[in-house]
Amino acid sequence: MERSQLIKEGAISLGAYLLFILITLLVPVLGTFTLLLLPVPFLLFTNRHGLRPAIFLALFSLAVLFIITGPFALPLILSTAAGGIVTGELLRRKKHAFGVLLGGSLAFIAAILINYIGSIVLLGINPVDEIQNVLRDSVAASEDMLGFMGPQNEEAFEAAYQFINHLGYIAPVMFVMFGTGYAFLVQWISSLWMRKKSGYLTERFPPFREWSFPRSFIWYYLLTFILVFTDPEEGTALFIAAANLMPILEAVMIIQGFAFIFFFFHKKGRSVAFPIIIMIVSFLLPLLLTVVRILGIIDLGFDLRKRMNSQK
Template sequence: MKNQRIITEGALLLSIFIVLLLFTIFVPLLGMLSIWALPIPFILYTVRHGLKAGIFLLVGTLLLTLAVGLIMSMPLAIMFASSGLVIGYLLKRKLSSFVVLVGSTLTYITNILLIYVISIVIFDLNIVDSIEKMSSDSIKTAEEIMVAIGQENKDVIIAYENAMEVAIYIIPSLIIMTGILFSIITILVAKPIVKRFYSELPDAKPFREWNFPKSIIWYYIIVILLSFMQLEVGSSLYLVVINLQVLLELVLMIQGFTLIYFYFHAKGSGKGIPIAITVFAILFAPLLSIIRILGIIDLGFELKAKIANANKVS
């Protein structure tokens, strides 16, 4: 009887996944929302019935995806289904929210890399080469337009070329950041729904209380010093340095935002002001440098602890 119930539940969740997948593929506007719900059936099923049951559901889903003719959507199905499976398994083991985030992020990154490899091996399509070609074509087009209207500006063209070149070199960082972003969105969307069926979810530490290791500052200083060296563009060391710089600056920026949220929470100002600051900083990029400096100061001088102590005294 119990096995019958598990099978029935699996069939229902499998059907829900296929419907969500169809919406994601064929209804563009709704698909922008439904795509983040794709992992939920796997999270629920794995949390309730374990890893083995989750794997069976994954295999069944892939077979049904092929059966209904959605062959080209297989990478999408595998990416979000496997992420849901990993999240569900880690939640089942009652591991911390940080471990769940890391596990989900690594799953997304692995899938992105697999898609890249498959696109080269099977479809003879190198996404990086395609991006480079598109960038080169867009630069040529922009240059031709500027010449045609009599406003040729070599400095602008050179700056744009340099920006495109850097963008190609930081693709590893962009893949990692994409994995983190996908993981965060998946968890935020899934948590309220999963909590209704599984009450033993680990409590996540509030964003304002996040603190990265102090050693991040030293890593950042070393990377900055290395970046001042005349590294050969495209060399292995150059790629390592430029990608580490991007990732460490992202970490310090997040630390800066946590300080802002902590400060306004300590002052009892609610979330409105820090959210407004976040949106404004993202829209006005130069402010992100200030946020990053705040993150460095917070890690170096433990500003959150000082703010908390000041509130206790007052």
């Protein structure tokens, strides 16, 4: 490709990136959506031109953004460009969809960690502590407003304060879940765009009904459950390990359970609307979500889908 065409597409990618940043920072509602689009210009440029031109684009974007935002440019570029470039390069190499997701997730999680550590070391600001302070002020304001309604709200406020106090312990799992979720959405949006606009055949995720985790996750879940059952002292290494592992493993079992539900209705020839409705209702009713998690444990432990497929 001619250098002029490369420069032209680089300028377009930079312009789109700066536009998304302005909307994200200045338009509250629409900015929530454009936040997902920030890595996309780097992803598409990397997929089309390769790793080296994409790195030069990121460095040039850093210089331009530094003029506009000052030192804030570095964490902003790091948070968005790194994951976009890694995801775009993996798509260019036609890696499996889950392999692309893994690479993108690791890149976004690494960027979050670097920014988090940099904020503490360079600025003396712990973002988690700041979030806790904001949440405490919000709960305190709500408590003052609703205090006249009687003592029935005391347990709810105590639970809220306890959750806020535990945020410092579960920061790692929040980083992992946010990075993975963000990577998934960026990959999904970019793949839709690439297939629609350029006819590029990206590797698709398999149907949700076919998703399944390795059976070893059962043992991880069991060991973590036993660790939680021993009730380790708050603040110890075992307590922090349990507090971070359990949410991830519970999410794994819930995904496994929903995948089995989708498989079951597909096997029975039912409409996909039924499992979708069950999924929506499950997030509204925590008890039903517990049933889904148990179903995922059973499916993963006894391979229910394989048994159903083997039935005549």
